[in-house]
Amino acid sequence: MDGQTIVNALILGVVEGLTEFIPVSSTGHLLLIGHFLGFESTGKTFEVLIQLGAILAILSVYSARLWQLATSLPSDATSRRFVFGILIAFLPAAVIGVMAHGFIKEVLFETPALVCTTLLVGGIILLWIDRLELSPKYTNVMDYPLSLCLKIGFCQCLAMVPGVSRSGATIAGSLLMGTDKRSAAEFSFFLAMPTMAGAFAYDLYKNRNVISTDDVVLISIGFVASFIAGFFVVKGLLDFVSRHGFAPFAWWRIFVGLAGFAGLYFLG
DSSP: OOHHHHHHHHHHHHHHHHHTTTTTOHHHHHHHHHHHHTOOOGGGHHHHHTHHHHHHHHHHHTHHHHHHHHHHTTTOHHHHHHHHHHHHHHHHHHHHHHHTHHHHHHTGGGOHHHHHHHHHHHHHHHHHHHHSOOOOSBOOGGGOOHHHHHHHHHHHHGGGSTTSOHHHHHHHHHHHTTBOHHHHHHHHHHHHHHHHHHHHHHHHHHTTTTOOHHHHHHHHHHHHHHHHHHHHHHHHHHHHHHHHTTHHHHHHHHHHHHHHHHHHHHHO
16 A cells, blocks of 8 residues: 555545534535545545545534534434434435445446536536525424434435535425525434445445455545535534535535546546
């Protein structure tokens, strides 16, 4: 393992942390940047397993809120309904993710042009949604009905196509179904915890026999970088979204998609 590979792992870890919780597709960014850097991970495990850093980042930022939820579960029906809603929203991705795991990793992850296309299309859709004059019915994640949580969970499944964005799919779906921007982003944060933890555990299990010592070192580097970058993104994202909406992320997706196509055309 040479120094450039370590630098690449560090770069990708930072990119993961910066993009995981914003609607621009962290996986799409990792696959495109990895393609142009010539970075190849065993079984594409690096791109999934470094998400552990982002998981710990959101857990650290929301530790007080999570503790409050945990301690109130026995006595507070609203807390129990919210936690149940998160689990219901997680269920579709858990089932479909297991069933389609091989196809996702072996086909979709290996198609950079698909990533560019979904980044572009997703950016246009997000820009359209951000400009709609919506009238939110739900402004507090604790008040989301279970039926809405399940629908958001199905929206999340679209992100199994790299470039769609897990947070982008859940936020866009939430907005179209009557939530405001801040609570949509917050629900996406909470849903990320079981979703990313489940993806991490399942991918680690599936690739447990092929991961080498070098892979572990690279994943560890990416994990630390992802945690640090993700921590700062989570702390500031809700306020940013409240002030600026999602248009900046939509334009970024469009730029990256076009740049990716240009890179594929000129560099291969």
